[in-house]
Amino acid sequence: MITNLARGVQAFTSNAFLVEGDRTVLVDTGSNFDAVARIEDRGADLDAVILTHTHHDHVGNLEAVSEAFGVETWGFDTDQPAVDNPIGDEESVRMGDHAYTALHTPGHKNDHLCFYSSAASVLFAGDLIFQNGSFGRTDLEEGDRKRLIESIDRVRERADEHLAEMHVGHGPSVTTNPYQDVELAGRAARME
Incomplete structure (x- = not known):
């Protein structure tokens, strides 16, 4: 839970x-x-x-x-x-009843990690990706738009398109087609 x-x-x-x-x-x-x-x-x-x-x-x-x-x-x-x-990057971390893979995802902050479990179909996206294709700020210290885009792409490639839940650092969790929000964030980050 x-x-x-x-x-x-x-x-x-x-x-x-x-x-x-x-x-x-x-x-x-x-x-x-x-x-x-x-x-x-x-x-x-x-x-x-x-x-x-x-x-x-x-x-x-x-x-x-x-x-x-x-x-x-x-x-x-x-x-x-x-x-x-x-x-470490790609390290397995037990959370709840599932193993999650830690993905080093800099761009918002150098030490940023996302956690993905294919078995649970859950992504903890931190401040990398938010609801409706929003994405983390890059105007703070250690922020880097190019690295942020690379990190979003990495999560998109790793996550399954049938992703069930995305828990984000701010705002509501996404439980309706969260993979679409990951794709939208990648596109939106490239446009600004």
Whole structure:
């Protein structure tokens, strides 16, 4: 089961997805809301935090979550203070009841990862791709439009056209033909 703990939060935050199952993980912690209370409300026994990237809105609640549940954090770049353990490109990561492949997808931020499971037919797209073909900002530090387009193309080539769910860093998850949104993002990123 995948639950967005940040749903309904009015403050500026990323989404924070609790993925429950054999290995219960939190994909990004969000910021500016009580993530600990929301995890406790679900009665979840958290095993790890997995980061799509280390922008503040995705890691603002990290310290509180780590302390409350005694969990370590996994992400692409252990030089980032928020990341305890590395996840390499193409590495398999267990989340919930499925294995996900980590895809290094820079362009929005150098340490950005997406996570794709063909068995679950789920993509965690972070801030690379959003609903309706929107895509991550490239005007921030480490932003690079060319690399972003390459990363979107990589996800499009890897994901199955029958992709069932795409969970994004901001805004609603996409559960109706999300592969189309991936394709739209690739086209839109080339036009601007």
